[in-house]
Amino acid sequence: MSRTARTTRRRLGPAATAVLAVSCVLAPAPAHAGTVTDYAITVDPSAAGATIDDTMYGVFFEDINRAADGGLYAELVQNRSFEYSTADNTSYTPLTSWTVDGTAQVADDAGRLNERNRNYLSLGAGSSVTNAGYNTGIRLERGKRYDFSVWARATSGTTLTVSLKDAAGELAEARRIGVRGGWAKYTATFTASRTVNRGRLTVASSAAVALDMVSLFPRDTYRNQPNGLRKDLAEKIEALKPGFLRFPGGCLVNTGSMQDYSEAGGWQRKRAYQWKDTVGPVEERATNANFWGYNQSYGLGYYEYFRFAEDIGAMPLPVVPALVTGCGQNRATDDQALLRRHVQDTLDLIEFANGPAGSTWGGVRARMGHPKPFGLTHIGVGNEENLPDEFFARFQEFRAAIEAEHPEITVVSNSGPDDTGSTFDRLWQLNRAAGVDLVDEHYYNSPQWFLQNNGRYDSYDRNGPKVFLGEYASQGNAFRNALAEAAFMTGLERNADVVKLASYAPLLANEDYVQWRPDLIWFNNRASWNSAGYEVQKLFMNNTGDRVVPSTATGTPGVSGPITGAIGLSTWATSAAYDDVRVTAADGTTLLSDDFSGDASRWTHSGGGSWTVQDGAYVQTDTEAENTLVTAGDPAWKDYDLHVRATKRSGKEGFLVAFGVKDTGNHYWWNLGGWNNTRSAVEQASDGAKSTLLSEPHAIETGRSYDIDVKVRGRQVGLYLDGRLWGSFTDDKPAEPFRQVVTEDRRTGDLIVKVVNAQPTAARTAIDLGGADVSSRARVTTLAADPEDVNTETDTPVTPVASTFSGVAGKFTYTFPANSVTFLRIRQR
Structure with missing residues (x-):
């Protein structure tokens, strides 16, 4: 994630009534010389067009806006291991999100659960602690089951009373757990009697006891998996049908110390994301200060990322640090021993993903429940470095080591934090000279920029490195932003021979913990909803096609007049x-x-x-x-x-x-x-x-x-x-509001005509299919709304409307609504 301080806040325009998709009621104008049209689209189905890979569109997950803990990771207890610290956020303490009734003290001593889970709670006799969860509280649904667990230690027989309550009273029958002896895990199951958004979890003790890893999970996780994902969020991501999943960042990858816990003389509270911290039993995973101002538990770690990618049919694409910081920090590490250790960690990651169950790290994967390899094919090294030469020197060491042992793995480089400038130019020069396969570009710009730069990749070298557009978005969450992104995506598809992968960013935002806008999917503890950008991404990702069918369209007037102001x-x-x-x-x-x-x-x-x-x-x-x-x-x-x-x-x-x-x-x-x-x-x-x-x-x-x-x-x-x-x-690029691309889906035989009309008037368009023999009926999906409309939990004016159009011919006229994205799926005979 490019940490640009200039990014504007979400612009919530006045409420406006959505423009209804009118494609189902439009009578086609006859295709003859007297037809009056504003635009013309000409398709050449016999011409060669770029092949579109199945993996072209994907998703990028970064733990920003509480996307993991309190979000995709289904754990309902916040700060479950008492590890919150001022290193994460100046307002944090080890008891953030907890309320103590009686006596309790957070300890960090030799009595801890393990070396990486350092803090624990020493709870006095007759005392209790209550957790408030995320957002307004713990969400419970009537009749659903919830699994509680805790690690506890007591020197004598102790009874824990675990209860779920809200202001109105009990939410489930309380559970009593006997604790005796050293650290052990104890479990219980609750069935909610009411649906609430403000639940609280309380653990009370009859005698002195040590507690750690206090957890409450919904039984109904995505695919019912243990240590699993929040179902509604995971299903929204799955519905996109992403071709790849890039993780875990973003700025998480290459910010903070590159060292481990015991290095540099002590405990490391702010470390770059290192995958080995995030695998194995959850109680043995560290927590870490998150770059975006909170704590990350690593309960959602590399194993869960790989498992999720497999579940949604996406290619996993992890990104590892290259020992050059980014996102405004701009430091390069010269410690050669540390560099060698990170290179080896990356080789170990490949073994974790692909190695046999009998190998060292393949065995870790197998013991976690997945003996079969995950099938890793791509790995990114570095993220948005602003020191191009320093980054590339280290990138080359990673690349050489990976290719020597795993020539089947594609190693992805990057081009820095911007779409232009000296860093961008220098990194592209280095990537071209070294014959890098794939270069990760990132940019966040205004809607106008996206309307002006549809042709960005038209002039890229067809024989040079390919592009992975790993992060992009228009700054805002209104429909006007989604329209501009849709227009830009027609250019991505047209250049599918150069742009091999593309993912909007960020993916998720908890409405009560926002560090960045725009975002694709919004949520709180009770609901989730699709942004306008999500609807555009889903439309393109579910209707990509296999090859580009060359087409042209008439344009609109360009920029005129001087800069004034x-x-x-x-x-x-x-x-x-x-x-x-x-x-x-x-x-x-x-x-x-x-x-x-x-x-x-x-x-x-x-x-x-x-x-x-x-x-x-x-x-x-x-x-x-x-x-x-x-x-x-x-x-x-x-x-x-x-x-x-x-x-x-x-x-x-x-x-x-x-x-x-x-x-x-x-x-x-x-x-x-x-x-x-x-x-x-x-x-x-x-x-x-x-x-x-x-x-x-x-x-x-x-x-x-x-x-x-x-x-x-x-x-x-x-x-x-x-x-x-x-x-x-x-500054003389025109902001072109009318854009199109045509693709062919060989599996269905469909031509897919994709048209964006990002202007306040309808566009009457003469469409010439170049002699293709087609059915007279088209399946139509239309997104049309006021440009300032923003989807919320209670109001989703930007929603796709499906219809049919029966006026298709070799040459026909179609009127695209004002401020709309329209996909026509036309069956070829």
């Missing part, structure tokens, strides 16, 4: 001072000059932060505030030069200098020292969502003054730092 200054978690602001027209006329010798009356404060004039400079002092934008000037300004002197005073990042400002959600800004002061970039905001136009590794020094100049001419922009050209760009 006012200017702005901002900061992000940083205090900075700005001075000597000048805006000069191309003819030399001064449009604005402000040295802040007086007040700041010419500036409009539209964001957060605290702005004041101090010592002849305009200063923002709040180092916690994000996006503190102030603006000045005329939105109609064009062809101008902007100068500003900027000085960082303190904080995490650098400067944000805006131009072409229409309003707070529509502008460009030069982000100097962003991403925790590791990169500088030009970003374009469109309706609040941002896209990266340029990106370079770069940091801003505290206390140093920088001269910043931006030259805007037409749609061309030059950026100068301390008098030297830093970068330039031309």
Whole structure:
């Protein structure tokens, strides 16, 4: 996951009535010369088209937004082993989510359950502890069974009383468990008497006792598996019919220490994700600080990931750290012994997945319940590294070791955290030169960017490395975002000879624990629902086809007119001072000059932060505030030069200098020292969502003054730092709202005509099937809604509508609804 601080929050537009899918009632216009149409699609079924692999579309799972614990992992007890720590979150204690009645103390001493499960609860006689679960509480459904377990130790005969209650009383008959002797596992089963969302689990003890791994699982997990998955979430993922499952991250992979518990002189509380931590009995798995600000139990580990991939028919694609951190951390490890250990861990992972039951790690898999190998074919090394040469040197060592012992395994590289920039270019150069098979690209951009970049892969080298688009999404969860993603996906399919794998990200979001938006599937402790993006992904993933049938379509007018807009200054978690602001027209006329010798009356404060004039400079002092934008000037300004002197005073990042400002959600800004002061970039905001136009590794020094100049001419922009050209760009790509791709499903004989109409008017379209002999009836699936519609738990306006259309011929006319995604499945005879 690209940890870009600029990602906007989910935009919830006003409630709007969905536009009904009208394809079932449209009378086809006759296909003759007098037909009036807006667009034309021409299909050439006899031409060669790219083969589409069964694995093209998949899913990417990262433990973000509480996707694992409290989400896909069905455990109902939060902090079951008392391991929560301030290392995970400053608000955490070992008793987070627990309430004590009586006396209790969390211990970390030689009496612990095992070396990796260090904390346990020492509960006094006559005392109890109650767990609140996730979200509002523990979800129980009337008549369903729930399996309780606990590890306990007592020096004398002790009775545990285990109960499920809510504010109204008991939810099941209490269970009494006798405990005596050293650590042992005890179990009980409950049947819920009522359906509730605010249940609580209480364990009371008659005498002093030590407790660990307090657990409550629904019996009804996905496929009824022990230590299993939450059924509704797993089934929604399965319904996508994914061709692969990428896991476990994302930023989890290559952030934190690369060392193990006992290395570097002590217990490691913040470690990169290491697969060996996550297998074996759950009580012997460690917990770990999650990069996204909470604790991860590893109850959902590599074995469960492989098992889930097998269950849903997906190719497993694990990703391991390459000893170069990413996601804004930017460190490379030079410890050769540590590097060799991680390389060996990766070889051991292959043995765990594919080795015979008699091998060391294949035996671990077999003892966990799966003697048969999982059939691993691909493995990723590294994730979003921003140090290209350092990463690639280490990647080559992993690759050489893997290929020497397992030439059947495809080793996947990556291209950094952006869709463009020097890191992206350098990594692609290195990957091409080394003949890498597959390169993982990641990007999160505005809907406009996705509408502008349908042809991104048209010009990629057909003989070079193939693309794994491992993470992508439009910034937002409204239907307008899904429309833009659908338009972009037509370009992915058209280039299926280059783009071999693609997965939207992130996959899951617990509505009460959100670190990132957009997300594909939303949930709480009682329900789950599909986002608009999910419906688009499902439509493409369930109707992919086997080959591309070449087709063309008429377009819409391109970009015209110059970049216009006012200017702005901002900061992000940083205090900075700005001075000597000048805006000069191309003819030399001064449009604005402000040295802040007086007040700041010419500036409009539209964001957060605290702005004041101090010592002849305009200063923002709040180092916690994000996006503190102030603006000045005329939105109609064009062809101008902007100068500003900027000085960082303190904080995490650098400067944000805006131009072409229409309003707070529509502008460009030069982000100097962003991403925790590791990169500088030009970003374009469109309706609040941002896209990266340029990106370079770069940091801003505290206390140093920088001269910043931006030259805007037409749609061309030059950026100068301390008098030297830093970068330039031309923003002239049209945002094309009408896109199409046609594929053939050889198993059914269907032509699948896929059309996106991301505009507020219907598109009357003349379709020429190029002489194909087809049935007169088409099966139609339509997604059509207001662009601002967002699916929620109680309202899902973005829902597919199935219908039939009986006007198909070699040449026919079809009207695609406004703001719609339409798939026509046409049977060939």
